[in-house]
Amino acid sequence: MADNKKKTPFPKFNIYWMYMLVFAGLIAAYWMTGNSMAKEVPQNKFEEMVASGGVESIVVYNKETAEAVINDSLANVVFGNVYKPRQGYKPKVSSKIGSLENFEKKVDEWKTNGQFKGDISYDTTSDISTIFWYFGPVLLLIGFWFFFMKRMGSGGMGGGGIFSVGKSKAMLFDKDNANKVTFEDVAGLAEAKVEINEIVDFLKSPEHYTELGGKIPKGALLVGPPGTGKTLLAKAVAGEANVPFFSMSGSDFVEMFVGVGASRVRDLFRQAKEKAPCIVFIDEIDAVGRARGRNANMGGNDERESTLNQLLTEMDGFGSNSGVIILAATNRADILDKALLRAGRFDRQIYVELPELSDRKEIFQVHLRNVKTDGSVDIDQLARQTPGFSGADIANVCNEAALIAARRKKQAVQRQDFMDAIDRIIGGLEKKSKVITDDERKSIAYHEAGHATVSWHLQYADPLIKVTIVPRGKALGAAWYMPEERQIEPKQALLDEVCSLLAGRVAEDMFLGFIDTGALNDLERATKIAYAMVTYYGMSDKLPNISYYDSSGQEYGFTKPYSETRAQTIDVEVQAIIDSQYQRARQILEIYTDGHHQLAHLLLEREVIYTEDAERIFGKRKWLSRTEEIMRIAEESKARENEVQAEDSNDPWATPPPFKHND
Numbered sequence: 001m002a003d004n005k006k007k008t009p010f011p012k013f014n015i016y017w018m019y020m021l022v023f024a025g026l027i028a029a030y031w032m033t034g035n036s037m038a039k040e041v042p043q044n045k046f047e048e049m050v051a052s053g054g055v056e057s058i059v060v061y062n063k064e065t066a067e068a069v070i071n072d073s074l075a076n077v078v079f080g081n082v083y084k085p086r087q088g089y090k091p092k093v094s095s096k097i098g099s100l101e102n103f104e105k106k107v108d109e110w111k112t113n114g115q116f117k118g119d120i121s122y123d124t125t126s127d128i129s130t131i132f133w134y135f136g137p138v139l140l141l142i143g144f145w146f147f148f149m150k151r152m153g154s155g156g157m158g159g160g161g162i163f164s165v166g167k168s169k170a171m172l173f174d175k176d177n178a179n180k181v182t183f184e185d186v187a188g189l190a191e192a193k194v195e196i197n198e199i200v201d202f203l204k205s206p207e208h209y210t211e212l213g214g215k216i217p218k219g220a221l222l223v224g225p226p227g228t229g230k231t232l233l234a235k236a237v238a239g240e241a242n243v244p245f246f247s248m249s250g251s252d253f254v255e256m257f258v259g260v261g262a263s264r265v266r267d268l269f270r271q272a273k274e275k276a277p278c279i280v281f282i283d284e285i286d287a288v289g290r291a292r293g294r295n296a297n298m299g300g301n302d303e304r305e306s307t308l309n310q311l312l313t314e315m316d317g318f319g320s321n322s323g324v325i326i327l328a329a330t331n332r333a334d335i336l337d338k339a340l341l342r343a344g345r346f347d348r349q350i351y352v353e354l355p356e357l358s359d360r361k362e363i364f365q366v367h368l369r370n371v372k373t374d375g376s377v378d379i380d381q382l383a384r385q386t387p388g389f390s391g392a393d394i395a396n397v398c399n400e401a402a403l404i405a406a407r408r409k410k411q412a413v414q415r416q417d418f419m420d421a422i423d424r425i426i427g428g429l430e431k432k433s434k435v436i437t438d439d440e441r442k443s444i445a446y447h448e449a450g451h452a453t454v455s456w457h458l459q460y461a462d463p464l465i466k467v468t469i470v471p472r473g474k475a476l477g478a479a480w481y482m483p484e485e486r487q488i489e490p491k492q493a494l495l496d497e498v499c500s501l502l503a504g505r506v507a508e509d510m511f512l513g514f515i516d517t518g519a520l521n522d523l524e525r526a527t528k529i530a531y532a533m534v535t536y537y538g539m540s541d542k543l544p545n546i547s548y549y550d551s552s553g554q555e556y557g558f559t560k561p562y563s564e565t566r567a568q569t570i571d572v573e574v575q576a577i578i579d580s581q582y583q584r585a586r587q588i589l590e591i592y593t594d595g596h597h598q599l600a601h602l603l604l605e606r607e608v609i610y611t612e613d614a615e616r617i618f619g620k621r622k623w624l625s626r627t628e629e630i631m632r633i634a635e636e637s638k639a640r641e642n643e644v645q646a647e648d649s650n651d652p653w654a655t656p657p658p659f660k661h662n663d
Helices: 015-033 043-051 072-082 100-112 128-156 191-206 228-243 261-273 303-315 357-367 379-384 391-407 415-427 439-458 491-511 517-535 566-592 593-606 611-618 626-650
Strands: 055-063 066-071 091-096 120-123 171-172 219-223 247-251 278-283 324-330 348-351 466-467 480-482 609-610
Touching: 043 055, 043 066, 043 091, 043 100, 055 100, 066 072, 066 120, 072 278, 072 348, 072 611, 171 517, 191 219, 191 324, 191 348, 228 247, 228 278, 228 324, 228 517, 247 261, 261 278, 261 303, 348 566, 357 379, 357 391, 379 415, 391 415, 439 480, 439 491, 439 517, 439 593, 439 611, 466 593, 466 611, 491 517, 491 593, 566 593, 593 609, 593 611, 609 611
Parallel strands: 055 120, 219 324, 219 348, 247 278, 278 324
Antiparallel strands: 055 066, 066 091, 171 247, 466 480, 466 609
C-alpha cells in the first residue's frame, strides 16, 4: 500500500531562493548584533556615569532603554585600551532604565546638581523601522533586482524568467482558431495565389506528390513592398490548408544574451515538428537573414550570424516530407544571404506586387463590406484614382472616409467623403487657417494653372481631376491627376512629364515677371527623371543605349562606373533635356495664354477647379487616356469574337449538328 501512495515531488531549484536566504541572513545578523553599537552596562553603573558628568546626551528608546553618548575620558575608563578616539565616532553606552518616571526624576536631579548638562530625547521607533533604517539600501537593491528579473521574465524571456530566454516566442494559430483567414479574405494577388496554392495542396494531400516522387519546396519567400498583404497571404495559406500556423518576427530571434537567437531557432523548429504538418512564418526575415561578412567590425554581428547559421542548418536538416513548410516575408530580398535563397531552403520566391486596377477593385470590395455607403460611391472610379496604393493604403482610405462621414454627421459614406479621404492621405490635411497674402495666392494660382494648362495639351500627360490653391500638408497648392498605369514608359511620356512639371515655373516667369521657391518639388522631380533618362534608360542622343543602373543592389563601392569626362557629358545632356522641355512649356503657354488666365482667375475666385472647368475652357482632350484605350481595344476584341462566332454558326461544317435520337 505504501508504494501506491503518490510521492510528493521535490520542488525544483529556483534562483529566487538564494535571494531569500541572503535576506534571512541579514535579519539574523541584525538580531545577533543588536540594534545599536552601544555597550550595554548595568543600570547603577549607567547612573554613576551620568552623575560623574561624563555623559553628553541621552536618548530613551521605547521607554525601556537609555542610550548615552559619553566623552573620551569616560570612554577610556569604560572601553579601556581598546578605545581609540577617531573623527565622526561617538562612544555610547546603554542600559535598561526600569520605570520611566523614576528615571526622569533622576535626570532632573542631575540637571539641578549640574552633573548632566546635555539634552535628553525620546525615540519610540519600532524594531522593524530600525531594521529598515539600517538595511534599507540592501533591501532596496534586492527589490530592484526582483523587479528587473520580473521584467526580464515577462517582457523578453517568457514565463520562466531568465531560464526560458532560449525558448521560442512564436505565436501559434491552431487550425481550430476562430479568427481563421482564407483566400476569400485576400483580395487581388491572383498570381501569388496561384503560386502558393501548390503549398496548400501539398499540406492537404501530401501523398499525391510523394507517390509520384515529387518534392514540395521547403520554403517560400514572399517579396514585395510594405502593405501589399504578404503576412495576410501567409495566414490565408494556413487557413486554407487547415494546419497549425507559427508566426514569429525576425527581430524576435535577436536578444541581448549571446546564443539566444540560435536557441530560439532550435526551439521553434522543435515545436513545428511536433505539430507537423504545419507552417512556420517568419516576418521581416531580413532582421536575421542579412548577408554574412558585412560590417565585420561590429560586435553584435557575430550573434546575428550565429542565429542565421542555425536557421540555415535547421532548414536543411529536416526531411522534405516532414510536413513543415517555411514561409517568410521581406521587402529587402536584395540584402539576404545567398545561402538562404539557394535551392533546398527558400528555393521559391513569390513576388507580391502593388495591386493593379482590377486588384484594387477587389480590395475596395473587401474593405467596403462593413462600410455603410450610398449609391454615389463608384468602386471603379475609386480604383482608378488610387494607382500605386497598396492594400493597407486602400484600407486606410475606406477607414478615413468613414471617419470623415461620421464627423459630418452623415447617415452613410458618400463619394465626396472618399475623395476627401484620398486627398487627405496623398496631400495632407487642409490648412485653411494658414495666412497667405494676396500676392502669394496669385503666384500659387498662376503656378497651378500653368501645370493644368500644359498637361491638358500633352498626349502622355495624366488627365486632370482637380486643382486647388488651399494649403494642404506642406504644399501651398496642389493638382490631382488620374495617373495612367503603363507597363512601359515611352521616351515621349517621360518628356511630357518633365514638361508639365516645369510648366509652373514657366507660368511664373512669363506672367508674373519673377520666380519663387514654390517650384522646388517640381524641379527635383524633373531633374531626377532627366538623370534617369540619361544614366538608366539610355535615352540620350550623345550617350545612347548605356545604362549605369545596378539592379543587384550592390552598387559600385567608392568609385563611379564612368569617368569625369563622361560625368560632364551626362550633366550636359540632362541640362539639354530640361532646357528643351522648358521652352516647350513656354510655347504651349504662349498659345493658350487666355485659357491659362481664365483658369488662374477661377482659382483665385473659387480656390478649387475640376475637370469640367478645364473642358469648358480648352475643350475635350484630343487623346484618349490609357484606360479608355484599353476599354476600346477590349470592345473591339469582343466584337471580333462575336463576328467569328456568328460566321461559325452560319457554316454548317464548322460545328457538327447535335445527335438527335428518335424514339
